[in-house]
Amino acid sequence: MAGSGYGTIFKITTWGESHGKALGVVIDGCPAGLSLEESDIQRYLDRRKPGVSSVTTKRKEDDAVEILSGVLEGRTTGTPISLMVRNTSQISGDYSEIASCYRPGHADYTYDEKYGFRDYRGGGRSSGRETVGRVAAGAVACKILEQLGVQVWAYTRSIGPIEADMSRFDRAVSLSVPTAMPEREADAAAVAYLEKAKRETDSVGGCMECTVKGLPAGIGDPVFEKLDANLAKAVMSIGAVKAVEIGDGHQVAARKGSENNDAFRMEDGAVTKMTNHAGGILGGISDGDTVVVRAYVKPTPSIFLGQRTVNRSGEEIEIHIKGRHDPIIVPRAVVVLECMTALTVLDAMLLNMTARLDRIVDFYGRSHTWKGAAESRNFPQE
Amino acid sequence: MAGSGYGTIFKITTWGESHGKALGVVIDGCPAGLSLEESDIQRYLDRRKPGVSSVTTKRKEDDAVEILSGVLEGRTTGTPISLMVRNTSQISGDYSEIASCYRPGHADYTYDEKYGFRDYRGGGRSSGRETVGRVAAGAVACKILEQLGVQVWAYTRSIGPIEADMSRFDRAVSLSVPTAMPEREADAAAVAYLEKAKRETDSVGGCMECTVKGLPAGIGDPVFEKLDANLAKAVMSIGAVKAVEIGDGHQVAARKGSENNDAFRMEDGAVTKMTNHAGGILGGISDGDTVVVRAYVKPTPSIFLGQRTVNRSGEEIEIHIKGRHDPIIVPRAVVVLECMTALTVLDAMLLNMTARLDRIVDFYGRSHTWKGAAESRNFPQE
Amino acid sequence: MAGSGYGTIFKITTWGESHGKALGVVIDGCPAGLSLEESDIQRYLDRRKPGVSSVTTKRKEDDAVEILSGVLEGRTTGTPISLMVRNTSQISGDYSEIASCYRPGHADYTYDEKYGFRDYRGGGRSSGRETVGRVAAGAVACKILEQLGVQVWAYTRSIGPIEADMSRFDRAVSLSVPTAMPEREADAAAVAYLEKAKRETDSVGGCMECTVKGLPAGIGDPVFEKLDANLAKAVMSIGAVKAVEIGDGHQVAARKGSENNDAFRMEDGAVTKMTNHAGGILGGISDGDTVVVRAYVKPTPSIFLGQRTVNRSGEEIEIHIKGRHDPIIVPRAVVVLECMTALTVLDAMLLNMTARLDRIVDFYGRSHTWKGAAESRNFPQE
């Protein structure tokens, strides 16, 4: 079955393996007229680049994106945008051992069971490199959202036991420090914690958060296509994420209704809320407040510490996973969270345009003229 | 946009409002040949019935299901199964006040923003009664899964601060006690806690859990259609759920890789794991172990305690929500969790049948004969 | 697999068999705010009613539609609209013979091969009664299209060798005569032709046509989702249709380019065409001219004349199909063609709203206000 497509209107299909020739994405359904060049996308891809600090792998992944279609003279044409990143540094030799065994916490065994065999080179399609396509497409979604006044920002909330102090939140800090935390003190503490874990040849988990500001009320659909349901899918589809929360998340289970309800009030003639426990979503539909999504990420499963496992021949063995692995997944996954959130929110906004008949009539009355438009309004309908 | 459809092969569309004429679901894609009668479905619907204890509302909802199509002489025909439940006890008078104001924690405001107006009678489509269609369809999915050796069981994990002791887990208890907890001591404590909350005209939240046993390894798809991603969407789409977890969930963020990885080992000639922190899913694909999903549910937003809010005219007011409301959502939502999980798992199993070419060739070689079948195998393909 | 759903935004799911309890449709994605009552739908259903003339069956099908959900106080709410028609006159006894044999030209054999057995009562789901759901949903689509200035009209073009003279086209005639032909002379000739066929216990085929006027240019999508491609699917999905054409259809194959191209010209400041061989669609996208779709329909397969066939036991037999069958399918299928065309065109118009970024920005700037809307336009995007 097809598992690499996402979205209904702004529809993406990603492709490529860790050690294949290239990775990429096709965006089908990008509106025409968006100013777009490779640097718009490169900026996002660079945020998932390793090798920039002591706490990420030293592998060189120089992911240069190429726009292959869908853009003419700097503007999107409305037809599919194909984006490709060539793999340049894959060294097949590195991964020979893992071809025959099942690494704990990895998808080796499950891919083998599903497909009968697997691309063992660097994890193939189950590698974190799969997110190259998501981020390239997400960069385009973010650029459109900007024009709609919607801002999507993700950052690291916690690493192991170290949590960021949100009262010191600074977007610029989150974009510059190695941990992607939004304040320098927590970053410093987390770097120290990570270096210790690295020395112990172990790895650690963490939590990342994404906020969406400027989203109008009314986005998302009832029942199965709730905005939070789609965000949950989008975020849980990122490798290594084991929990997703909206607003106050799992904490609501221990609350009273009187504590958890957000009172409505008026502000400058508009409806707003006194608190935001709900994380900007009520009944699956945005309420105009900041949307808050949180993802809990497991520790990097690739560790050098000895682990018990089995091989493809059914023998129990011990392995020590070599190679240059990040001691934590979170900092490089933050931009993936931002992109998956942006893709989800944009698609929901595009779908929402058909929610009300009066707005549809207004849209066509305003933007379309054609031979007999006036006349056609007078057509007898029997 | 259409938000009331779910599934790719086993595709359902639910419809109906709290106080409309009826509620129902159409299942399109149910395999032919399943033995099915109304009592198979009624059994599940009865589990979401109120009025059975001191801790659920006294409203009478006598939800009798009718099979309108898709079943001939007790067997499904492969064509759409239409299931309907007539609303019998709606009293329009009860809800007149809420038509004009926005209840905190409810979808009144967001529906108004999306659609321009809303069905104010009992919450309309945003009511918990919307789940009647999900449960009716889920009952059919569960019956098919049984025949595939897959067991899906949901229950209450915690209510407010009271958590079930899983070492005493008993399915039968969870099906008989008012809290849907799987052991009697926690149930008793939770009932006391709920009665206190009720006296305080407040409400409480809780956590529910679902396990899937007997699921073969290899189910789920890479990237966006991961089994856990689809479970996250399915579960987050249930009203009032604010967090979804797989396996150890949010706890993994504070762990080391050496603690969190599940070691593989051999047992009776088959690959298995020593622990199940992963909750039965690796890389988005089932690993043959028990799948564990958890949902955190907010307290019932309808409380009698005074709350500040605004009305449709933009005036700030105080409301006391009257009516017979459950002090907790969880016990009646447990069967919804079970059904959404079943629908997701079944659809993934059906999709998985096309994962391997050798199995497809085997399927058609085995089950289909036709004029010239033998001959056609020898067709020259240029 | 699910075969009973149609549409992307305006999504319908039909259900029900010829002799089951009821038939119906769920519309998921109807915009909110449409004025709708049962009589709007009944008017279309009545056009597919038999028993109105000497050339249609005398069976009584009193198809009274009931709106079960999605409409409040006469307006659509944006949530699913469930429409149901109870079967009132099914006489199970009539069809006992066909349970055991394969009627030529019918789907008895193919359903048996697909599902292992079939609902033999009146053809089950393969009966023409299946179109009740299509027509009920199509009536709603037509009502929306009216408000967008789009007119969809279908009629009988030919019956056997008798073709309507289009220079005498009169919509009112097509709605009142038994053949649904748009002029009285052809109708009279066709009635005579049909009565002769009936006397011979045979049946005849015919051609029906549908025009769409008032459709703006720009509707439809490139490549696979071309407007004509979707119309072709919609129309070929109607039982007994064996050919679909756009504009001049199969005649273009014998033409020169210089004959077939439609020259563009200006009229009242707007681009238009001097001819319309293309049938209003160029490159899969509407060109503002009248869209013309044609469907060729096979003769009713149920005839009393003796036919050779086989039964389920594999014996060769001869059958004479009894019962009250129309000698032609076309007149009652015309409204189905109209409805399938309307559903296709409406969905394409809804999808088209997201084609251009400037229009999306304009839409949200115009129709949505929310807390901080102004502020959010100034968000720094890094």
Next chain:
Amino acid sequence: MAGSGYGTIFKITTWGESHGKALGVVIDGCPAGLSLEESDIQRYLDRRKPGVSSVTTKRKEDDAVEILSGVLEGRTTGTPISLMVRNTSQISGDYSEIASCYRPGHADYTYDEKYGFRDYRGGGRSSGRETVGRVAAGAVACKILEQLGVQVWAYTRSIGPIEADMSRFDRAVSLSVPTAMPEREADAAAVAYLEKAKRETDSVGGCMECTVKGLPAGIGDPVFEKLDANLAKAVMSIGAVKAVEIGDGHQVAARKGSENNDAFRMEDGAVTKMTNHAGGILGGISDGDTVVVRAYVKPTPSIFLGQRTVNRSGEEIEIHIKGRHDPIIVPRAVVVLECMTALTVLDAMLLNMTARLDRIVDFYGRSHTWKGAAESRNFPQE
């Protein structure tokens, strides 16, 4: 909206413009284990290559395909297969004039209306070069169908007034002659006819046909997902096709039921038909007989003969379209028809695997073993 995706299980997304950097396709959902190399695909792409005869354009399109992902050591892995063809010979200078005017019979005007502007270089996405992606994907579908014993063959049925004599049908001839006709006499006559049209700087239309042999009965779904409905969409989505037929197509409209019904009979213990007017499909489901699809194609709209049209400034002008254009579209479109048919049939076969519960139970019982498989069969289901 997204218009460049096709298929439900075997899902493809094509991309690329006539004069962009490259064209390609991503196949998401190809079963694992298919032996595949570039030459398998190249063979099909070569059939749509121009410059091979006096009746096709002399443009050099050396379309060399590259497999970028989804294949490991010569076998498909089950993950997306990305196929790319670099554009090598685009000369931007050739098309400067058409940027400002609307060519009759082309999509220039409709793209402008839809998107606000268009890629004018060689027609951009509306060019016949768009089919590169379809053919590359179709080649993979054909290779899978071979292994399932299904043969898909397309060829030219007629060119202008010249029709092939099907009693002399020879697949090898259709693959070698310039017209793709399946017999040499018609080919010779058609070549003479085409050369005359070319001298007159005009173009001609034609008809192409595709047969599917070896397809088991039972493929296709009722109602909207009928096999013929999906074939109609697939074929009508090919540029320049104006009519689609199944079996005897438009001729059935003038027939009697007694002439048109295909009698069933037994042959070697299997059900078969005495004739095949139905073209292998009854009630939307394959009947085990040869499926026959026909497409009528308009003359190449690009002709040098003077034509009246308008330009983007709304001025009426006359144009003579220069450049190297085929005088007929059909011969190079034949392989596209073959590929679209193959994609449709394969997807329907994959979907059909879930039609019967007994076959699903058999599939999982046979192909999956897992820890506790036996035990799970005995799970109490309450």
